[in-house]
Amino acid sequence: MIGCGPAGEKGGAQAAYFGKRVAVIERAEHMGGSSINTGTVPSKTLRESALYFSGLKQRGLYGIDYSLKENLTVHDFMHHEREVVDMERQRILKNLALHHIELLRGQAAFLDPHTLVLSTAQGTRQLRGEVILISTGSKPHRPPEIAFDDIHTFDSDTFLQMDRIPKSLAVIGGGVIGCEYASIFKALGVDVTLVDATVFSHFSTMRFPIVFATGSPPLVCISCLTNARSEPKTRPAACV
Secondary structure, eight states, X not given: OBXXXXXXXXXXXXXXXXXXXXXXXXXXXXXXXXXXXXXXXXXXXXHHHHHHHHTHHHHHHHOOOOOOOTTOOGGGGXXXXXXXXXXXXXXXXXXXXXXXXXXXXXXXXXXXXXXXXXXXXXXXXXEEOSSOOBOOOEEEOOOTTSOOOSSSEEETTTGGGOSSOOSEXXXXXXXXXXXXXXXXXXXXXXXXXXXOHHHHGGGHXXXXXXXXXXXXXXXXXXXXXXXXXXXXXXXXXXXX
């Protein structure tokens, strides 16, 4: 197994269940892939925190409206997320141990269709397998014409590393990730503009000056994904 995200972990456990000898290779510092480290768990935790702190869940019944304190950061909302992530990482280790799966740290490369070369700080090692599962996941696409500085312009992996809750936000890409973050930050009282090329392409020349021509430039989140191992031949439709 190359990659110990959800697919690598579950695929390895299933193979071990049927009597296969399994090794899983992970090059990242933490296991779990984007699901645990940058995507599903962090964003869902932020969503629940946003609903709680904004009072959206209470307003319908109790009329409660919480006001958010000044200079809140995303990290103010993420204490519980860190606990959940740590718990999930420990769960993965226990699951691998339960199925007697060998965990290897390093960078994998194919030598032939059934042989991998594992590169680590200590050197290289060859591994051979009848079946090799590539489960390297995906990463956000960063078009070269967009200046990602992770201060004002983020992708969906670095978005939750921002050091403050912005006053305004432009989300480019109206897929699942873009809509989720737009909804979360709208619940926190942020002025959000959601832009998607598949819907607004014929308005693009009008909308972008409006999005960026504010007195205080909004933060921008680009929510386009591409395969982790290769760039797409064409730009995703949601990136404009």
